[in-house]
Amino acid sequence: MKAALATAYGSPDVIRIAEVPTPSPKNNEVLIRIHASAVNAADWRLRRANPWFVRLIFGLFKPRRAILGVVFAGEVVQTGDAVTQYTTGDRLFGWTSVMKLGGHAEYIALPEKGAFARMPERMSFTDAAAIPFGFGTAMAFLRKAKVGPGQQVLVYGASGAVGSAALQLAKHLGADVTGVCSTRNVNLVRSLGAVGVLDYTKDDLLAHRDRYDVVFETVGKLPFKDCLSLVKPGGTVILGSELPAQMLARQFAPKGNKKVKVVGGTVGESGADISQLAALWERNAIRPVIDRVLPLERIQEAHTLAESGRKVGNVVVTM
Ligand SMILES: NC(=O)c1ccc[n+]([C@@H]2O[C@H](COP(=O)([O-])OP(=O)(O)OC[C@H]3O[C@@H](n4cnc5c(N)ncnc54)[C@H](OP(=O)(O)O)[C@@H]3O)[C@@H](O)[C@H]2O)c1
Known part of the structure; x- marks a missing residue:
């Protein structure tokens, strides 16, 4: 099968397309023909070994797993003997898992109990990969913050x-959401259902002190002290x-004397959440934002865009 390999840490140039053996599913696994995946922050961080402790987990001198890709959308082409939940032809989407990776390839074998779910009938593989x-x-973060x-x-x-996902989900939960973005994305953010949009290149965010029950900082760019200023006491x-x-x-x-709850850490990878997202998509409650769709052969470009910090929503690669 064709796969994108990153056999060294470094810039997008380390990635090359190569032929590798197609995996065989174990008893409890399904073999999935991947139609689309996405290149996102997890991928460029693992490829760069950024932060440095990536090396402690994924390989000190070179990556132990050469095929990146933590999400997939595809269809089952073979099942292990003990598989009961899925059958050939089922269309699935979700996480490959951050530890296993492997989404940037034509096939992957995953345990049937993995963090994925069936795709709704009308959902495209491109949308499915971007969710x-x-x-x-x-x-997961909105749930933690109640x-x-x-x-x-x-x-x-x-x-x-x-961010584009958090805005839509928080709105679906009944919150009034204000989005912060730069000028070029103001219309997009408004179209996702924001009741207010602040342009970080023009507006004075700190004029909105003590205004929000929840401040969700998604990109690591707003200093913690500013998050503290914006959130209400007890938020x-x-x-x-x-x-x-x-x-x-x-x-x-x-921290001053404002009592605030801080939620952080790592989250993700729940099959139940993917099922719930499928249901929300079917009800038109969510729509993934897609910046660009590129064939697997152009995955270096996808990595460059993902790493730029400027992508709008998601970058999808198709196989
Ligand atoms: N904790 C976890 O478990 C977990 C899980 C997933 C992701 N993450 C982390 O979450 C972060 C976000 O990932 P992502 O994929 O959502 O990011 P992303 O899509 O790469 O973010 C790009 C967007 O950020 C905006 N942006 C750039 N600078 C900004 C600034 N100063 N202020 C406001 N917006 C700015 C850009 O818009 P403009 O160009 O218009 O500014 C662009 O649309 C990553 O660092 C990732 O590692 C953590």
């Missing part, structure tokens, strides 16, 4: 994969993109 990373992450009806929620970085700050060094710095940062 799990952003929406899966956002859903976002609900009537709350005022600020999504910082509302044009990114996680919640979600730090969706906090790296370990920032986490450490935050522990020592002056």
Whole structure:
């Protein structure tokens, strides 16, 4: 099968397309013909070994797993003898898993109990590939923060994969959502259902002190002290993109006397959440934002865009 291999850490240039053996499903696995995947923050961070401790988990000198890709959309072409849930022809989408990776290839074998679900009939493989990373992450964080009806929620970085998903899901939960983005994305963010849009290149965010029940910082660009200023006393700050060094710095940062709950850490990879997202998609409650769709052969471009910090929503690769 054809796959995108990153056999060294480094720039997008380390990736090349090569022929590798097609996996055989074990007893409890399904073999999936992947039609689309996405290149997102997890992929470029693993490829760059950014942050450095990626090397401790994925290989000190070179990646132990050469095929990146934490999400997929595809169809079952073979099942192991013990598989009961799925059958040949089922269309599935979800996580390959951050530890296993392997989504940037034509086939993958995954345990039937993996973090994926059936695709709704009308859903395209492209849409399906663009949903799990952003929406899966956002859903888990919004649940942790107990976002609900009537709350005022600020999504910082509302044009990114996680941000555009967080905005739509928080709105679906009944919150009034304000999105923060730059000028070029104001119309998009409004079209996703934001009641207010703040342009971080023009507006003074700190004029909105103590206004939000929840501040969801999705891109790691708004200083923690500003998140604290914007949230109401007793509110919640979600730090969706906090790296370990920032986490450490935050522990020592002056917090003033405002009592605020801080939610962070890693989330994602729930099959139940993917099923729920499928149902929300069917009811038109969510739509993935897609910046670009590129064939697998152009995956270096997809990585460059994903790493730029400027992509709008998601970058999908098709096989
Ligand atoms: N904790 C976890 O488990 C977890 C899971 C998934 C992802 N993450 C992390 O979440 C982060 C976000 O991922 P993502 O894929 O959603 O990001 P992304 O799609 O790459 O974000 C790109 C967007 O960010 C906007 N942006 C750039 N600079 C900005 C700024 N200063 N202020 C506001 N918006 C800005 C850009 O719009 P403009 O160009 O218009 O500014 C662009 O649309 C990553 O760091 C990832 O590692 C964490």
